[in-house]
Amino acid sequence: MLKRWQNYAIGTVVASTLVLSGCSSDSGSNDEAGASASAPSSAANAVKPSGFPIVEQPIKLKFFTRIAPTNGPFKDMPVFQEYEKMSNVQVEFTEAPTDGFQEKKNLLFASNELPDALYRSQLTQLEAIRYGAAGQLIPLEGLIEQYAPNLTALMEQYPEIRSGITTPEGHIYAIPGIVTLDSARTDKKWINQAWLKKLNLKMPETTDELYDVLVAFRDQDPNGNGQKDELPLTARTPVAGQGLPIVNMMSGSFGLDLQMGYNINIADDKVEIWMGNERNKEMLMYLNKLYQEKLLDPEMFSQKEADYLAKQASGNTGMFFDQTNNVFLEIQDQYTGMSPVKGPHGDQLQSQGAPIARDFGAFAITSVNKYPEVTMRWIDYFYSDEGSTLLRFGREGENYELRDGIPYYTDAFMETGNQPKITPYAGGGAPHLISEKVASLINPPQVQEAQDKLTPYMPEVRYAAPMFDEETAQKVNILRNDLDKYYEEQSTKFIAGALSFDKWDEFQATLKKLKIDELQQIYQEAYDKMAK
Incomplete structure (x- = not known):
């Protein structure tokens, strides 16, 4: 029985379900959204297949995001300041506090006043299916294949990720935060x-x-x-x-x-x-x-x-x-x-306990986005250890230093107490990779020891939340x-x-x-x- 469940044995995603307001489908059908995401465009022609900048000419994107009480403004975070220089993509964040975030997210879809993407969005499986079927979120599987080598590699290494985010029709409407570190899932x-x-x-x-x-x-x-x-x-x-x-x-x-x-x-x-x-x-x-x-x-x-x-x-x-x-x-x-x-x-x-795909609907692209290819390449960087290090630790020298190849906050920066303010990972739910290589702060010896107290009592098999038609x-x-x-x-x-x-x-x-x-x-x- 265990072998039959190998690809489904992932951590619990306690999917929230809400009465979702009726969504306008003015943005087009699901098929139309999928076609526009893969059709050639001037932006797509300019997208570099690898390396930086992502595009030669700067573009702007608008993201809707959740901001935790411990965070500072996203525009002041080193990760987004540095990544704008690297990528030539400027992201303007609309920040909604954790308290009341769900209601504001619902209103976006109900009013059809959509951003280009939802970041740290806490989309549930049912929300993703509903809004995807309504044409407000676009299917991402083709974009992932072409423009997300880091995410693709992770899904090949951990097949349960793909099975946990793919609908019965074969669509992926939202991508998760990915956690390969046990102690970051409890x-x-x-x-x-x-x-x-x-x-x-x-x-x-x-x-x-x-x-x-x-x-x-x-x-x-x-x-x-x-x-x-x-x-x-x-x-x-x-x-x-x-x-x-x-x-x-x-x-x-x-x-x-x-x-x-x-x-x-x-x-x-x-x-x-x-x-x-x-x-x-x-x-x-x-x-x-x-x-x-x-x-x-x-x-x-x-x-x-x-x-x-x-x-x-x-x-x-x-x-x-x-x-x-x-x-x-x-x-x-x-x-x-x-x-x-x-x-x-x-x-x-x-x-x-949470799955390897810990935060199911961490990121999604909407049908109003004119640059879906650019957006997918933009987010894929954070599914690498390099991108995750930038997101979690900021600037080398100023915020962190490498010890045996592992990033650690500098003592001087630790003394400021500003660590949660410089990264969107503080407060959870950010779309990125959490591996042992970037977990020095959240997985110090005390946390490892606390995890060791839980591990013997975790279920041998954690069945995934099903994706329904x-x-x-x-x-x-x-x-x-x-x-x-x-x-x-x-x-x-x-x-x-x-x-x-x-x-x-x-x-x-x-x-x-x-x-x-x-x-x-x-x-x-x-x-x-x-x-x-």
């Missing part, structure tokens, strides 16, 4: 080891022991200021349609996996969407207990991303989840990574939008105590009314086809 479980040591507590190994540790963090004044102001546990705020982060981080302790890009367990070739099962109830009851006893951050469902990051850096938080230690570097000795805790039935699974994708979109919205709203209420678990039967019945069984059958059929 959020670590960081715990305050200084507090453990001060309170003479051992590392928690079960959900019961974790509860006891969090109680001690709350009650025994581990920060030593004589006040009860410690925050035992926090997590990121949910984004509509993208699941509850605290659920994703704790589900493995209750035997709940995140396969096929969804809340899915697979056992004996049977697909189960577990949102209504008893293990999920046990998990939500456990989280409710933490919340009611003020062990779980009361602001978790409302805080902004910047608030969450500030709590990491404060040193006054007992436990949180994040990919690396960038945010709390100044107090890094205070924290250490931990293994998933064992749940009441003996489950100890690291269910959260347009009709099925639209059906899945409708079903998942209703189910996800209901599940996230009700789960939040269960955790916060606004909804009694006496209502669990009603909760299950509503999931049935929202056709969870029909959605499960669609995923079962997709699994069966992929497993042949």
Whole structure:
């Protein structure tokens, strides 16, 4: 069975699904968009097949992008300043903050006021199919073959990348961020080891022991200021349609996996969407207990991303989840990574994890773009170690130095604290290659050690989120939008105590009314086809 799944065994892409506004197709049909992307043009004739500049005469492109709280303006980032000189391509970025980004992205497509490309765009599979079918995104497979040698080489080395981004019709409407480094595909479980040591507590190994540790963090004044102001546990705020982060981080302790890009367990070739099962109830009851006893951050469902990051850096938080230690570097000795805790039935699974194609819809080209060939060559550079180094580290000498061929920020630049401001990778989702050669900052020994605590508990096989045909994708979109919205709203209420678990039967019945069984059958059929 494992061999049959070799090309599909990639990390979870938890594809968000939203009610997508009706999209105008004024920009032309999908076939027309594909034809224009491959037809000769004056721009295409000027594109160099390799080397720089990409074009002899300067051109301008407009990109829509997400900007994280830690970033500086994109126009001030060394990568884009230097790359403009190298490529002769000037990119004007329209930046939208992480909070509210999805709504602004939806509005672009609904109004048909499109940029030339979407960068760091967080397009879901369903969005890519929908907007591709509407002719607003162009198919990229021909452009990749002709103008993206770096991306092509990666897809040949890791065939699961191509299978995870190609529709049943053979189209690629969006390209991902590609991560060949294991530790860049998981959020670590960081715990305050200084507090453990001060309170003479051992590392928690079960959900019961974790509860006891969090109680001690709350009650025994581990920060030593004589006040009860410690925050035992926090997590990121949910984004509509993208699941509850605290659920994703704790589900493995209750035997709940995140396969096929969804809340899915697979056992004996049977697909189960577990949102209504008893293990999920046990998990939500456990989280409710933490919340009611003020062990779980009361602001978790409302805080902004910047608030969450500030709590990491404060040193006054007992436990949180994040990919690396960038945010709390100044107090890094205070924290250490931990293994998933064992749940009441003996489950100890690291269910959260991303694929090699970690950020599915990181980059896409729209039908208004007059220079698709140039744009593809422009983005392909960042799928090389050289391009990724420029993107992540900036200017050699000024921002970084090479040690044994590996880029490291200089000590002087590290002291400025400006590392997140000079690169779009800070905050995640940038379309580029993350390999061991460019991971000195995000994969220092502390992060490697934290990853080592997770690796033994990761599933042997991570089944990819399926790419559906347009009709099925639209059906899945409708079903998942209703189910996800209901599940996230009700789960939040269960955790916060606004909804009694006496209502669990009603909760299950509503999931049935929202056709969870029909959605499960669609995923079962997709699994069966992929497993042949």
